[in-house]
Amino acid sequence: MSSVTGQVAYAGAPVAPKRANVFKRIFNHRNDYLYVLPALLVMLIVIAYPVYYTIELSFFKTPPNLQMKDKIFVGLDNYWAILKSDSFREVTINTAIWTVASTFFAFLLGLGAALSLHREFAGRGVMRAVLLIPYVVSAVAASYVWKWLYHSDFGVIGALAVQLGLSDKPINFLDNVHTVLPSLIVVNIWKEFSFAMIMLMAGLQTVPEQLLRAAQVDGANAWQRFWHVTFPHLKGVSMVTVLLLMVANFNSFIIPWIMTGGGPAGASDIWITQIYTIAFGRQRYGVASAYAVILFIVMMTLGYFYVKALTKGDESRAG
Amino acid sequence: MTSIPASIPAEAVRPTATRSIDWWRWGGRVFLVFLLIFTVLPMAWMLLTSIKTQFAALQYPPQWWPAEPTLQNYTRLLDPSGSIGKEFLLYFWNSFYVSLATTILGVAVAVPAAYAFSRFRFPGRTFLFFAVLLRNMFPAVVFLVPLFLLMRWLGLVNTHGSLILTYLTFGLPLSIWLLKGFFDNIPIQLEQAARIDGATRFQAFLLIVMPLSSPGIIATSIFSFIGAWNEYVYAYTFLSKQETMTLPVGIQRFFTEFATDWPGLMAATFMMSVPVVVLFLVLQKYFVRALTEGAVKH
Amino acid sequence: MAQVVLKDVVKNYGNVYAVNHVSLTVEDGEFVALVGPSGCGKTTTLNLVAGLIPMSGGDVVIGDRIVTDLDPKDRDIAMVFQNYALYPNKTVYRNLAFPLQMRKLPKDEIDKKVQAAAKVLDITHLLERKPRELSGGQQQRVALGRALVRDPRVFLMDEPLSNLDAKLRVQMRSEIKRFHQDLHATVIYVTHDQLEAVTMADKMAVMNGGFLQQYDSPANVFANPVNMFVASFVGSPAMSLIPLAAVTRGTEVALTSPEGWELPLSPANARKALNAKSPKVVLGARHSTVKLHKSQVPGSVPGKVYTVEPTGDITFAQVFVSSAILNISLAPSVQIRPDEPVFIEFDQDKMHLFDGETEMALKAD
Numbered sequence: 001m002s003s004v005t006g007q008v009a010y011a012g013a014p015v016a017p018k019r020a021n022v023f024k025r026i027f028n029h030r031n032d033y034l035y036v037l038p039a040l041l042v043m044l045i046v047i048a049y050p051v052y053y054t055i056e057l058s059f060f061k062t063p064p065n066l067q068m069k070d071k072i073f074v075g076l077d078n079y080w081a082i083l084k085s086d087s088f089r090e091v092t093i094n095t096a097i098w099t100v101a102s103t104f105f106a107f108l109l110g111l112g113a114a115l116s117l118h119r120e121f122a123g124r125g126v127m128r129a130v131l132l133i134p135y136v137v138s139a140v141a142a143s144y145v146w147k148w149l150y151h152s153d154f155g156v157i158g159a160l161a162v163q164l165g166l167s168d169k170p171i172n173f174l175d176n177v178h179t180v181l182p183s184l185i186v187v188n189i190w191k192e193f194s195f196a197m198i199m200l201m202a203g204l205q206t207v208p209e210q211l212l213r214a215a216q217v218d219g220a221n222a223w224q225r226f227w228h229v230t231f232p233h234l235k236g237v238s239m240v241t242v243l244l245l246m247v248a249n250f251n252s253f254i255i256p257w258i259m260t261g262g263g264p265a266g267a268s269d270i271w272i273t274q275i276y277t278i279a280f281g282r283q284r285y286g287v288a289s290a291y292a293v294i295l296f297i298v299m300m301t302l303g304y305f306y307v308k309a310l311t312k313g314d315e316s317r318a319g
Numbered sequence: 320m321t322s323i324p325a326s327i328p329a330e331a332v333r334p335t336a337t338r339s340i341d342w343w344r345w346g347g348r349v350f351l352v353f354l355l356i357f358t359v360l361p362m363a364w365m366l367l368t369s370i371k372t373q374f375a376a377l378q379y380p381p382q383w384w385p386a387e388p389t390l391q392n393y394t395r396l397l398d399p400s401g402s403i404g405k406e407f408l409l410y411f412w413n414s415f416y417v418s419l420a421t422t423i424l425g426v427a428v429a430v431p432a433a434y435a436f437s438r439f440r441f442p443g444r445t446f447l448f449f450a451v452l453l454r455n456m457f458p459a460v461v462f463l464v465p466l467f468l469l470m471r472w473l474g475l476v477n478t479h480g481s482l483i484l485t486y487l488t489f490g491l492p493l494s495i496w497l498l499k500g501f502f503d504n505i506p507i508q509l510e511q512a513a514r515i516d517g518a519t520r521f522q523a524f525l526l527i528v529m530p531l532s533s534p535g536i537i538a539t540s541i542f543s544f545i546g547a548w549n550e551y552v553y554a555y556t557f558l559s560k561q562e563t564m565t566l567p568v569g570i571q572r573f574f575t576e577f578a579t580d581w582p583g584l585m586a587a588t589f590m591m592s593v594p595v596v597v598l599f600l601v602l603q604k605y606f607v608r609a610l611t612e613g614a615v616k617h
Numbered sequence: 618m619a620q621v622v623l624k625d626v627v628k629n630y631g632n633v634y635a636v637n638h639v640s641l642t643v644e645d646g647e648f649v650a651l652v653g654p655s656g657c658g659k660t661t662t663l664n665l666v667a668g669l670i671p672m673s674g675g676d677v678v679i680g681d682r683i684v685t686d687l688d689p690k691d692r693d694i695a696m697v698f699q700n701y702a703l704y705p706n707k708t709v710y711r712n713l714a715f716p717l718q719m720r721k722l723p724k725d726e727i728d729k730k731v732q733a734a735a736k737v738l739d740i741t742h743l744l745e746r747k748p749r750e751l752s753g754g755q756q757q758r759v760a761l762g763r764a765l766v767r768d769p770r771v772f773l774m775d776e777p778l779s780n781l782d783a784k785l786r787v788q789m790r791s792e793i794k795r796f797h798q799d800l801h802a803t804v805i806y807v808t809h810d811q812l813e814a815v816t817m818a819d820k821m822a823v824m825n826g827g828f829l830q831q832y833d834s835p836a837n838v839f840a841n842p843v844n845m846f847v848a849s850f851v852g853s854p855a856m857s858l859i860p861l862a863a864v865t866r867g868t869e870v871a872l873t874s875p876e877g878w879e880l881p882l883s884p885a886n887a888r889k890a891l892n893a894k895s896p897k898v899v900l901g902a903r904h905s906t907v908k909l910h911k912s913q914v915p916g917s918v919p920g921k922v923y924t925v926e927p928t929g930d931i932t933f934a935q936v937f938v939s940s941a942i943l944n945i946s947l948a949p950s951v952q953i954r955p956d957e958p959v960f961i962e963f964d965q966d967k968m969h970l971f972d973g974e975t976e977m978a979l980k981a982d
């Protein structure tokens with residue numbers, strides 16, 4: 001059989017059956033959902049339900065014994081209580097300082113480390129591994145170690161300061177409202193700067209070597225090459241890194257909790273530790289939930305940018 | 320073969336070299352030394368303290384180097400016949416058990432989900448994917464109250480089940496994201512070839528895709544394990560019975576009971592860090608990949 | 618071996634129609650090339666035959682079974698992929714054995730068949746290697762071997778040669794052709810290279826934009842392209858297409874250019890030109906059917922040389938004629954220079970006329 005068709009119709013021309021409706025498409029793909037079901041189920045139990053319940057509780061006055069059937073609806077009272085409380089302003093400022101300073105310095109140290117480690121040299125791999133250890137160990141371990149380093153009488157940092165003539169007696173880092181927050185921030189930076197380093201090192205590998213060569217031939221000096229070639233290529237990674245650091249710092253609980261418990265006099269209290277204290281210290285779950293909802297809203301804003309930065313290009317990779 | 324003669328013209332001059340010292344390189348080196356000191360010093364002091372006696376540790380000015388190094392802090396922790404050793408080893412085992420269970424279950428749940436996100440285009444795919452990713456945004460503390468109530472309702476308070484279930488969720492988003500990246504990189508033609516060669520869709524996945532994505536599975540496993548091993552907040556809240564406690568929480572008991580035993584605490588801290596650091600050093604390549612995958616490509 | 622029938626096959630992704638109502642029959646033992654530019658739906662068509670993606674409409678028949686709802690594994694087909702799709706973690710031996718293992722053949726029989734296929738393809742010495750340790754050509758052979766071990770009813774090949782370098786491609790082309798003749802296999806062979814299709818296939822199916830344009834023997838497609846797309850796609854260098862206008866001068870019909878020259882048509886061509894929906898008529902001419910003159914002869918039209926490309930035994934020239942560029946082949950002895958004014962004479966029996974409106978070939982009746 002030999003046929004001569006000879007249609008000269010190009011794409012999109014005749015006979016276009018209507019796009020099937022959503023339910024039909026869901027039904028057609030019903031087997032696909034089986035794959036994601038276990039993951040969704042776990043996420044639903046451990047996330048969707050708590051989110052819902054937190055929002056609900058934030059409108060109630062709750063009994064300290066966790067008998068939630070006795071809770072009383074109070075509308076927005078919990079929110080007003082938080083926003084009007086004396087500590088809210090101070091804690092918010094602490095949170096902002098903690099988050100921004102930790103992120104800024106961790107990123108800066110990480111960037112410096114990544115640029116210095118980018119060049120091949122003997123011992124580079126070992127160096128990278130050593131620098132990453134603080135990121136891998138538990139924040140609990142880090143907190144205890146640094147608490148010991150900062151110890152008011154026998155701490156090695158205070159002793160070193162005396163030895164070097166910077167101070168005439170051991171320094172009380174953690175029991176001083178002026179030094180406590182910076183001291184904790186140093187611990188946090190110690191713990192996480194290598195995360196920024198490793199992200200940016202990976203980013204540096206995407207900088208095309210040829211472009212750097214071309215810039216060199218064109219007469220650009222080291223700084224110009226960094227500024228005009230390397231840095232633009234790092235933009236995407238930097239965005240994601242900074243966002244992830246922000247989120248992590250915003251949510252970090254262990255270091256302030258273990259090292260100072262928010263003290264002295266609330267000088268190292270941040271939102272998270274405050275929420276924990278309100279909930280499990282004072283048993284005021286409703287207020288704590290309202291606090292958590294406020295935190296949600298801030299996180300969702302950051303989350304929006306996170307997902308945007310992360311999924312750039314994902315849709316184009318459809319297979 | 321003929322060779323073409325070449326000669327340097329007589330009038331050519333050779334300019335004197337103008338290469339100057341590479342300040343950037345030297346700056347980088349100095350900076351790295353500084354970072355190295357910053358990183359290593361606390362760890363070194365932890366180790367030094369852990370081999371001191373209690374008496375030697377509490378001195379001012381400090382003994383920069385222990386006068387009489389001792390391993391007694393370690394032997395005490397690892398001695399199953401002593402009360403401290405028994406407790407410590409129990410915490411250690413609990414941590415290990417919880418972390419391992421979390422890791423295995425996490426992979427079992429994440430692999431099919433990641434595969435679906437990579438290969439199928441079902442309605443709601445994008446939404447669900449982002450919803451899963453957003454888990455990273457929520458601090459543990461925020462969920463404590465409702466989760467605590469939920470666990471109580473499920474009868475899981477003071478069991479490891481509560482921890483495993485909770486830990487699953489913070490491993491999952493990253494695992495799914497990471498594994499999806501791996502699956503995206505495995506050409507779909509390999510599966511198609513397998514299906515034409517007579518495999519079912521599931522066989523094609525099991526026999527062809529799974530072996531190829533083992534680096535991704537290893538990477539996510541390390542991450543889940545380390546995350547679970549280091550977790551503190553939920554363990555601190557869900558577990559109040561001593562025999563169920565994991566290391567990060569258990570160590571606190573040491574601290575409060577033996578409030579001034581800094582060498583003992585440093586030794587315990589060191590022991591607690593050993594498994595994750597070893598795991599990290601051995602599988603560094605995968606760990607780094609897990610950390611950076613997704614954020615860096617495109 | 619078996620025949621393959623595609624009946625009204627449709628595949629759409631939302632509003633994009635990758636395959637649009639394609640129907641064709643591949644006879645038992647026939648070698649059919651599916652050819653068309655990149656993105657025209659060839660791979661999708663092949664995947665539909667293989668059952669790798671669900672169909673939006675239509676039916677596929679292999680042999681005496683309607684396989685539309687069958688899994689790929691139940692269709693008894695073999696496929697060779699463009700990037701070979703060798704299992705990277707398996708040795709060559711295991712790659713070849715995989716289809717047989719999946720069909721639960723006994724071990725000794727698997728070994729016998731793998732060795733036999735390896736021998737035919739001359740890859741016995743490679744059996745213990747991993748795919749990444751092979752050259753492109755060797756990988757290609759292994760991919761072919763994996764299709765051969767199983768003696769399927771139909772072979773599907775998706776641009777199997779396009780990742781090879783030019784020399785290897787010519788060699789493998791004849792090997793695939795040879796093996797088709799030896800096995801009397803039914804083959805559907807996808808390529809974007811019309812030359813491959815013309816040289817290898819019993820029939821070629823030309824696709825564009827998801828539609829089947831023409832399905833016929835290469836000779837017929839070459840001689841009688843049904844529309845301007847097929848005309849310009851098949852043949853190398855491509856058929857030149859010059860948009861002109863038909864005018865009637867008493868009993869004569871001529872084609873006129875915007876520049877003012879006229880080309881009188883033979884009676885047969887005149888009847889064709891009058892069948893056009895509008896005066897717009899496109900003149901098509903293959904490079905070997907036109908003559909180049911340095912001075913005006915009766916029935917020739919003026920042009921200007923654009924480029925001259927000597928290839929050794931033939932010299933190709935591109936000449937501006939009206940608004941189009943015309944490909945001409947010349948004897949190497951002809952001396953012309955770029956920008957030289959020349960005159961072009963068309964062979965009235967071998968010229969093609971197309972309707973400028975519908976782009977379809979014009980017929981005399």
Ligand SMILES: Nc1ncnc2c1ncn2[C@@H]1O[C@H](COP(=O)(O)OP(=O)(O)O)[C@@H](O)[C@H]1O
Pocket residue numbers: 319630633634635653654655656657658659660661662
């Ligand atoms: N999974 C898909 N989703 C959306 N469009 C697709 C998909 N696969 C193929 N297409 C579209 O279908 C058309 C035909 O593709 P294909 O069959 O691969 O072409 P080719 O002839 O080059 O093999 C292209 O326009 C392509 O963009």
Ligand SMILES: [Mg+2]
Pocket residue numbers: 656659660661
């Ligand atoms: Mg294709």
